[in-house]
Amino acid sequence: MENNLPKTEVIVPEGKEVTTLGAGCFWCIEAVFQRLEGVHSVVSGYSGGFVENPAYREVCRGITGHAEVAQITFDPKIITFESLLEVFFATHDPTTLNRQGADVGPQYRSAIFYHSREQQEIAQSIKNDLNAKKIFPDPIVTEITPFTNFYAAEQVHQNYYNDNQAQPYCQFVVKPKVDKLKRYFAERMKS
Template sequence: MTELATFGAGCFWCVEAVFQQISGVSKVVSGYTGGKVKDPTYREVCGGRTGHAEVAQISFDPEKVNYTELLEIFWSSHDPTTLNRQGADVGTQYRSAIFYHNEEQKKLTESFKQELDVSGTFDSPIVTEISPLEVFYKAEEHHQNYFNLNGGQPYCQFVVKPKVDKVKRVFANKLKTIGDS
């Protein structure tokens, strides 16, 4: 049985590339959610006029990777303490956000965030938005599988690749192997 998780952690190309590496993840779709405009375009979202966040929607098999493990990867792969920015990407569309699909995800997300705040894992408080998923809009086709198709581009080399490399190093035991989905 496949479940869904929807995460925003800056540019969706980064989030997509990170979670494509994880065993038990069968599909990752870049898109938009959390805004007020129906069927937004990339240009509209990047202009900061729609209220949407760039997100990746992750299809996963909870028997191979559970939601809590995905949360661990999510919080480790970006800076959840910076409001409306990740590195040079600035604006509400780049906010750290988790859009939960059910009450169990909400409970697990809030509990994990509280544990991180109490533990002092981060030097500053976590500002990750935790909201119910209302509507997910798939991004334009040229944004899908972006890092795998455009890995040589400067943004991919200097922004996406270091995040992917970190996840490969820190979560080596959770990576896909040949023939794995």
């Protein structure tokens, strides 16, 4: 289906930048990026679909075209877009089409919704470099597409891991990604 939705206006605070990333369940993405130094805010939501103001139930059924994403506002003087993408590629499997682990469907696709030509060029360069170096056993299938719209997820999905760490999904799916962040990027984490 064609996306004829109005472009979402993104308010970017002075001196900050915004990116929108999909890497499976947004609870995972949010938990990882909230912990990085230089990240100002992380909002879980939906992007890249053809339904205006989608609801979680619709997105989960895969009928809206949206991916579960995190919209990340960051300070480029503290953490670069390249550094964010390094964490992005290291904390999910960018080689599986429309799936992350047991979460299956286009709503769980690996995606970079770029907000500028510079973000597009950086994302494409990093993807090409990782593929050329065969960092992953299979080719990266992460879509790199222009940002058009973002709809914040319902409040229950915001700050999910921090508020629900004992929940089984958080223990078995989200926590290993946070642990991977601690293992490989401890120096980039907030104290």
